[in-house]
Amino acid sequence: MCSMIDSDIPIINSKLLREKIQQNSIRIVDVRREQEYQQSHITNAVNLPLAKLLADDSSESIQKIAQDLGISDETPAVIYDDTFGALSSRVVWALQYIGHKDVKLLDVTFSQWKDLGYEISTEVPEIETAIHSVKINPEIMATAEYLEKVKENKNVVIIDNRERLNYLEQHIPGAINIPYRTLASDGKILRTKEGMKTLLKNRGISEDAEIITYCGSVGTLSGLAYYALKSIGVPNVKLYVHSFKEWKSLEKPIDKQENANYWDLSAE
Amino acid sequence: MAQQLRPSKPADKQSKIDWSRKQEAENFAETVKLFRQGKIDPDMFRRFRLQHGAYGTRMTDDYAMVRIKVPAGQVYPNQLEKIAQLSEMYSIGSAHFSTRENIQLHWVILEDVSEIMQSLSDVGMTSREACGNTVRNVMCSPMSGVCKDEIFDTTPYALAIARFMLRNPICQGLPRKFKFNFTCCEKHGMIRIVDVGLLPQIQEIDGEKRKGFKIFLGGGLGNRSFVGHQLEDFTPVEDLLYTSMAVIRIFDRMGDRKNLSRNRMRYLVNDLGWEKFQNLVLKERAVVKATQSVIVKLNIDDSVNEIQRPISVNDESASVPDGYARWEKTNVEKQSQSGFNSVFIGLEAGDITANQLRSVAEIIRDYSAEGFARNGFSQNIVIRYVHDDDLKSMYSRLLETGLAKTGSLTMASAVGCSGTTSCNLALTNSHRLAKEVQRKFLELNYDDDDDLKDSTVKISGCPNSCGQHQIATIGFYGGGGRHGTDMFPNYTMSLGGKFDEDAMLGHHTARVPVKRIIPVILKIIELFKENKQSDDTLAKWIDRVVSGNESSKITCVDDIKKAIAPLIVPPNIEDEPDFYMDYGSDTNYHTVTGKGECAA
Incomplete structure (x- = not known):
């Protein structure tokens, strides 16, 4: 088995994947719903509906999912979705969390892959289960307790990746807002490296900061932000995976933009 | 099924004019940084920000509203798609079409504004000089070129003026904002309520038909509103630029730079008196013409x-x-x-x-x-x-796609400024109120009622005039009212405003608590229905009432006041707590405003 790219950056270019697609050693995982997968998917991809992972995201459950998908500690894996990369990011992160070292996020969605005219298929590959260990990678995860402890630290930046109106209405005190839509570029789930660096530079966010991302409930939108930061090599990023839903349920402090009826500007 | 093939779909049209300058985005980003580091004086930064089309936001320095100029209102499919994308990336997932043909993105993080400017330049758009003391978006009637009553299409002239004024040194530090409106006919433009309003004319001079304008100067809506004056009988198109330059030069030289609350050109016209101002303009135009070293011409593209x-495939069955x-x-x-x-x-x-x-x-x-x-x-x-x-x-x-709302050309499509949804000056949620009025009217099928067709409802959230309430048949501006110690949103209602050739500002009639506005409008319509003549419209009837020319049971504004009086009495807060809350709010009303930036 070979590693697919040398860089530490857990993102793979669609063109590169296309070249490697015929290697059976790579496990490509489609995280859309089962019926969408059955209609067509990237050639050789197997299916893992995200709901299955979210139903129980304990490390034992993730381990079993990996094993059932035939992913051993050494199997290079590539994950994709059709939801602007947010669902696939969450799966990449889960596998990294249990210690998988060679899992990558595909830089396009399934629709974009099709638009490129790349290979798709309806064939469902046979899966041979594999053995995967669990070596938890605690430094990529933030808990509510941890976040509360470090949020006042000068070197910590908390990023809320929900849409602007949700953020204005309520957010974790001190968090800044980078809506997930800000992270994409035309035809790719992420910005160019240069574009991402400019965004951080304009916002005054140092790439040396400890950055914690969160979103509404399950860490998908903030998972995408996690990999947007990783795409430019930001070393210290954590995902607050249980996000704002948990924060609220724990009755932690919340900030809001007061004295303005911004919701009434929305045409929804 | 009879299917018929049509001529081929033309290639996507794009704006011929690129209004943008790429380097302005980068410059803006750098300047924001210097401002955040405290290296630029806040007042200077504010002027710079407004010059670039980024307006302040209610109760915060962290956000801006980006006003994208759409000269002559011409907007292209690729531009709309770009704005859609920008609204999701940097704003609230919605965009806002203004009353001056701009498209606005609200609640944008100040640090992201430069990214919007950068992207806008990909589709030839700019926010430059959309705010601040500049020549604002040059408007043109949306019917120009297709209107049955128009003499010629003024769109190329509107675009040429917009091009000439944008980034022109003389327009960078005017005493106050300055507005041009071009129209097709009296009905479709708003030429008498702006600094310079232009109506197309053709005059036969020495047997030759010549294009020109009727130019109206010194109109405008605001805390004090004025109707514009006609400069001269006929201004040939060749004099359009000279006249515009002359007016701006006079305003630049004589406008009041100290008193920010009354320094629009209409105050200068009012203070000098029209005749004096008119003479100054005509003389200045002669000077402009005589002293130019090279012939300055407008770049008019009338191709x-x-x-x-x-x-399209037309399925006739x-x-x-x-x-x-x-x-x-x-x-x-x-x-x-x-x-x-x-x-x-x-x-x-x-x-x-x-x-x-x-x-x-x-x-x-x-x-x-x-x-x-x-x-x-x-x-x-x-x-x-x-x-x-x-x-x-x-x-x-x-x-x-949810865009087939009826009543666009009727009273049902109420206008409302942004109000407390984003504006620092707002006292009330005029924006939501306009939506509530529209929903009620559509529910009652008022859009289908020919008697109401030529009437308008316009709402501002404060005494300024972004909602153009003074020219509405029924207009409102927001304020606060008090019953005992309890406050409630209270609007001032004006009746009988018009913006056509008989332009007239509405007549202040009564103060109406926000939760009584819909009942009061319905009451006025009921009074009209009881007293109308056979081929009457609400607008005509109200016009007769406010001018004292109505002879039915309702003869004057006081009669309307009496009829609505029982509706506007404040209840006790215990009996009707909702009365004391504005739309979109679940707490008791209190007025909160920040610093305005209209006069920066």
């Missing part, structure tokens, strides 16, 4: 727009979609070009989602034979050159 009906007749009656104007129509798309108080913007772009490509759209004067979008045979199919498409 004819290509009109090519897009390909298809059933007429539900509601089509009412929609066609209240949203479609026949053009002077036979077989073609202008379709008015009504939005609630000018708001539109990103996905709807994308749909509009596609619908323009599929239905408009001119390949672009025009922003209207009432927070709406106008898609023109739609063929008779395509209207039904276009209606179906609009229905699918």
